[in-house]
Amino acid sequence: SGPSGRPIDAKRRNAELASAASSAKPPPSSDPVVQSLKDAGTAALNEGKYDEATEHYTEALAMLRVLDEETTADNRESGADTTVPVAENSGPSIAAARWALTASDEARAVAAALFSNRSLAHHRSGRYVDASVDGAAAAQLRPFWPKPYYRIAVARLDLGHYPRSVAACRRGEALAASCGESTEPFLTLLNTISYTAMRNGSFAGFD
Structure with missing residues (x-):
């Protein structure tokens, strides 16, 4: 039973988890520049050019942030609600992605993919701390x-x-x-x- 003493519907809980997980893979970016930078990073990664891949992913994240902030500003001017709950005690692992926690759904999803890919580039370069930080950022954005x-x-x-x-x-x-x-x-x-x-x-x- 749960904290309230009522039985936990394990089947329903597992179904909800499966539904969330099945849709968890981030979609491609709708912005061609961001997607192009992401693709360039992946190409460099596959060629063993890990520092170059890191640069592409970092540039894509910067571009994504600029685009999302512009969209958020436009929505705010139109009176749309742009508030997104931010997890408490997210810790230093998410510091690099803090802006993305309050970004649009699409921006958070694309940022998660970019952080995950950059984590791999960091790891293959032997930068294990950076790899762990970027992996944690991706997990926070796409749990x-x-x-x-x-x-x-x-x-x-x-x-x-x-x-x-x-x-x-x-x-x-x-x-x-x-x-x-x-x-x-x-x-x-x-x-x-x-x-x-x-x-x-x-x-x-x-x-």
Whole structure:
């Protein structure tokens, strides 16, 4: 039963989670410049040009912010309600994306994809702290999307933060399962975390 003493409808809760997760993957940007920068970043990433990819994603985020602020200003002038609830105690991990928390739905979704991609570029450049921060930003903006949790888990693994890596990995696995995606990447990663942690004197992943 829940805190109120009433039974929890597990089937309904799981259905709601699955519905949210299935629509969690961010859509393409409707702005051609932002999408072009994102595509350029992905191309550079695939070619192993990680610093160049990071620059493209960063520029895309800056452009997205400018465009969204212009749209928000126009909506405010027309009397539209532009208020978006901001999570309390979001912490330093979201500092780089704080503007996006109050942006439009589309801007938040596109920003999540950009932060997730930039997280990968940071990780492949060995910037694990930055990778973890960007992964956390993506997860904050798109909490039912499994991919950011994979980014976070991998970054935390390479930082030696094994229990936190396990936590992110398990969260991502649960989300992937709820939306019908393969959980194999998360299960494989969890095994890697557990093995690496054990070699370094930690039993994270064996609880």
